Amino acid sequence: MTGERIYLYDTTLRDGAQTQDVDFSVTDKIAIAQDLDRLGVDYVEGGWPGANPTDDQFFAEAPELTRATFTAFGMTRRPGRSAANDPQLTALVQSRAKAVCMVGKTWDFHVDVALGIPRDENLELIRDSVAALHAAKGEALFDAEHFFDGYKRNPAYAVQCIRAAFEAGARWIVLCDTNGGTLPHEIDAIVRAVIAEHGIPGDRLGIHCHNDTENAVANSLAAVRAGARMVQGTINGLGERCGNANLVSLIPSLMLKMGFETGIKPEDLPRLTQLSRSFDERLNRAPNRHAPYVGASAFAHKGGLHVSAVEKDPASYEHVTPEAIGNRRQIVMSDQAGRSNIIARLRDIGLDIDPKDERLARLLDLVKQRDGDGYAYDTAEASFELLVRRELDGVPRFFELLRFHVTDERRYNAVGKLVVESEAVVRVRVGNEIRLEVADGNGPVHALDVAMRKALEPVYPALKGVSLSDYRVRILAAKEGTGAMPRVLIRSTERDGSEMSTLGVSTNIIEASMEALVDSYVFTLLKSGAAPVARSAG
Ligand SMILES: CC(=O)SCCNC(=O)CCNC(=O)[C@H](O)C(C)(C)COP(=O)(O)OP(=O)(O)OC[C@H]1O[C@@H](n2cnc3c(N)ncnc32)[C@H](O)[C@@H]1OP(=O)(O)O
């Protein structure tokens, strides 16, 4: 464990903005910069002043960061212009950023083809631009674009380029694997050579990796092991093409495994899970449940052998504790489960059962048999709890769904506009009363949900606090085409933000949806402690 300091440089708002499908607003940028500052990253690269109106406005309204250095991005001066006379460099100087990072060419092929200027002239571009921004801002950084590809083809020229930036006063020379094609052993060898053979000290070297061979994180760690002391990356690995090194994976590896200090206090590391998920939320993306460290499945144990050992000591199947990064452990039920899974899940639910209770074996068989029928309980914890409770101690009969039907209509209205509507009719028994309700909806499931709520909410107001937040259909036997078996997973959200998932399986997608809906109503009523309306005899 080294205790040495690694500097974290976030480029989510610049390279992350180069992700296909991502378009930050100024409001997004302000909120993300503040989140990163609170976490404790050292540099927040805000974007490119002068490149687009969003970045111009963002730099004009730059948030006051308390810990991070707010940094602007740009490129070295254009050929044929002096640094003082280049509008792009002027925008960097005039921006409210405290530091400036400039990208410059270090691969001879790019100088020849992309810039089309003599190689010596490119050295002048780098030298002048870094010197000018160093003088104007106090801190200039140099992103050595394509450094690894350049070094592999023409090491002498690539090193001349970074030396020009170094001698002109760049605080950090950031070695970029721009095309993302370099592998960890090459990064290791080249970074070591830059330090040992070419005399650029590691505490002036950064690394910026792209993920085109899915090695961006491994490459960044390799560079750090070889001596680089600054790491660039983005939240959740956003970035051009396949993305950048994911800081959310890098940070815990650097701090928890390699023993480095960063600007993030160890007690703030548990913010990481929330930061990663709220970032996805902001981008309207479903968080990757399999993301290392922070994904919902990162500490979800499914295999029976795993759960058996985790119950004895979680370290048996966990490389770090979930709490260290603000995540949590989950025990999952499925056909891969053993008795240990069932016991652990029952304990989570609040049902203490003697491990020798013979009902456990029955329950396990039932779960496996239902899994074979398509009921994947590993993502539908509320339906699983209802199944268990029905088997063990019963679930109150809050209502009885007697029948339903749905009609869909597609027509052109009087002004020739296409209208698609659904109408649902439900007949439900609550106590002794039969309630018949009709409702329209923008689709059949919506119409059914509205009709069921019309029937149930007057008697069970607790249902008003829950709304449907996600609806997914998965075809279980695709080869049967439209005759295949769909599984419907419904996620519902309560007023306090907590969520529950229920599922239904049937060859009829509406029936599968209704099964999942009914489970969500029953589960809500069970959790709310609602008293079932009794049915009197006679
Ligand atoms: C590796 C990276 O990710 S670097 C960051 C890449 N990010 C972006 O490009 C996003 C923001 N970019 C933009 O908004 C625009 O490209 C701008 C405003 C910067 C420039 O736009 P334009 O002036 O229309 O130029 P355009 O983008 O077409 O081409 C880039 C020009 O810069 C030149 N150039 C490229 N890199 C450098 C450099 N390091 N130093 C100097 N000039 C450079 C190119 O040769 C090209 O010049 P040319 O027009 O004479 O052929």
Ligand SMILES: CC(=O)C(=O)O
């Ligand atoms: C600077 C940068 O984003 C790159 O070279 O990939």
